[in-house]
Amino acid sequence: MNVQKNKSKDKLAFQKLIAVFGVILFIGKIIAWKLTNSDAVFSDAMESIVNVISAFMGLYSLYLAAKPRDDDHPYGHGKVEFVTSGIEGALIAIAGVMIIYEGINSLIVGKVLSKIDLGIWIIAATAAINYLLGYISIKKGKAENSIVLISSGKHLQSDTLTTLGVVVSLIVVYFTRIYWLDSVVALGFGIYIIVVGYKIVRKSLSGIMDEQDPDLLEQIIQILEENRKKEWIDVHNMKIQQFGAHLHIDAHITLPWYYSLRDAHNEMEKMIILLAKNTKRTVEFNFHMDDCKPFSCSVCQISNCPVREKDFVKRVVWTPENVTSVDKHSIEDN
Numbered sequence: 444m445n446v447q448k449n450k451s452k453d454k455l456a457f458q459k460l461i462a463v464f465g466v467i468l469f470i471g472k473i474i475a476w477k478l479t480n481s482d483a484v485f486s487d488a489m490e491s492i493v494n495v496i497s498a499f500m501g502l503y504s505l506y507l508a509a510k511p512r513d514d515d516h517p518y519g520h521g522k523v524e525f526v527t528s529g530i531e532g533a534l535i536a537i538a539g540v541m542i543i544y545e546g547i548n549s550l551i552v553g554k555v556l557s558k559i560d561l562g563i564w565i566i567a568a569t570a571a572i573n574y575l576l577g578y579i580s581i582k583k584g585k586a587e588n589s590i591v592l593i594s595s596g597k598h599l600q601s602d603t604l605t606t607l608g609v610v611v612s613l614i615v616v617y618f619t620r621i622y623w624l625d626s627v628v629a630l631g632f633g634i635y636i637i638v639v640g641y642k643i644v645r646k647s648l649s650g651i652m653d654e655q656d657p658d659l660l661e662q663i664i665q666i667l668e669e670n671r672k673k674e675w676i677d678v679h680n681m682k683i684q685q686f687g688a689h690l691h692i693d694a695h696i697t698l699p700w701y702y703s704l705r706d707a708h709n710e711m712e713k714m715i716i717l718l719a720k721n722t723k724r725t726v727e728f729n730f731h732m733d734d735c736k737p738f739s740c741s742v743c744q745i746s747n748c749p750v751r752e753k754d755f756v757k758r759v760v761w762t763p764e765n766v767t768s769v770d771k772h773s774i775e776d777n
Contacts, residue, residue: 457579457580457583457592458592458595460576461576461580461595461599462495462499464572464576465491465495466495468491468569468572468573469488469491469492469495471565471568471569472484472487472488472491472565472566472569473488474565475488475561475562475565475566476488476562478557478558478561478562478565479556479557479558479559479561479562479613480554480555480556480557481556481559481562481609481613481616481625482542482545482546482549482554482625482626482628482629483608483609483612483613483625483626483628483629483632484562484566484609484613485542485545485629486542486545486546486605486609486629486632486633486636487566487569487602487605487606487609487632489538489541489542490535490538490542490602490605490636491569491602492538493531493534493535493537493538493598496531496534500527500530500531503527507523524589524650525647525648525650525651526647526651528594528643528646528647528650529643529644529647529648529651531594531595531598531643532594532639532640532641532642532643532644532645532646532647533640533644534640535598535636535637535639535640535643536636536637536640536641536644537640538636538640539632539633539634539635539636539637539640540633540637541633542629542630542632542633542636543629543630543633543634543637545629546626546627546629546630546633547626547630549623549625549626549629550623550626550627553622553623554622554625554626555622556616556622556625559613559616559617560617562613563610563613563614563617566606566609566610566613567606567610569606570603570606570607570610573599573600573602573603573606574599574600574603576596576599577595577596577597577598577599577600577602577603578596578600579596580592580593580595580596580599581593581596581597581600582596583596584596594643594646594647597639597643598639598643601635601636601639605632605635605636608628608631608632609628609632612624612625612628613625650685655683655767656683656685657763659683659685659690660681660683660763660766660767661763662722663681663683663692663718663722664681664761664762664763664766666717666718666721666722667714667717667718667761667766668760668761670717671761672710672713673743673744673745673746674698674699674710674745675696675697675698675710675714676697676698676699676735676739676742676743676744676745676772677696677697677739677742677759677761677771677772678694678695678696678697678714678761678766679694679695679697679765679766679767679768679769679770679771679772680693680694680695680731680767680768680769681693681694681695681766681767682694682767689724689725689726689727690722690724690725690726690727691726691727691728691729692718692726692727692728692729692730693729693730693731694728694729694730694731694766695730695731695732695733695771696710696711696714696730696731696732696733697733697734697735697739697771697772698710698711698732698733698734698735699734699735699743699745699748700734700735700736700750701749701750707732708732711730711732714730715728715730733771735771736771737752737753738753738771738773738774739771739772739773740752740753740754740755741753741754741755741756741757741773741774742755742756742757742758742759742772742773742774743755744758756774757774759772759774
């Protein structure tokens, strides 16, 4: 429990750092925009507004996600991370629309840039800081299974790419004096930012709707398949929910019908301990014990079964398809 609290505090502290730097970098980009009158710099500044808002939203969501479960939230508060991440993605998309509007307006009206050289240095410095923060945020997010830190890191790194593009466009405009190129670059970045925002929203909605994570499911099933015991006749009706950095796994395990309640419970505990030791996340289990049926004999590997009614035919390899099925396994399924 203390380890989990320390991780939560560490995530909060890093998110605070992101929020503070977000404000500083936003101010720097606004200064560069005012100096240069560049649409491309404006696009970068608009994305930084989203960085600031999303950083503080992420800070609040991590604070909520770190709170223990209570009577009103029996599964904890972890899903708030999906909500704030989704809002962040929507804000990114809105910023992209505003950038496109400004770029089109400048192409129609026309615009002259100034102090481009100074703007290049300011924007280049913000790009370096953004990339470093984004890299650290994604690394920490993956290590601690935090969608907030991962999405913040991806946003910071996407901001770095757009910022580098702004630097390149400013350099080109500085030497060529073709000012309309600046607006065209801004339009391109606007479209790119909208796509990034959509992807973040899509991932957040999948978490809120408990969409199955194929990679996570494959990982869990591989652990079971590689360490399965002959007494575990089958596992089926498996469902996995994610709550921030936490997992909740529901499943049915089929055991010999003649087992005592104690023996059956011990086998179930062995499976739970196996998954808990091999999963780098806090896991809550809700396993249901099923008794085997006559058709289970064809896939049951207990060679000395005293009540076998049918011959063993073959071992069923556990896969995402048959482990998530609601039906017990039998030879007819394969």
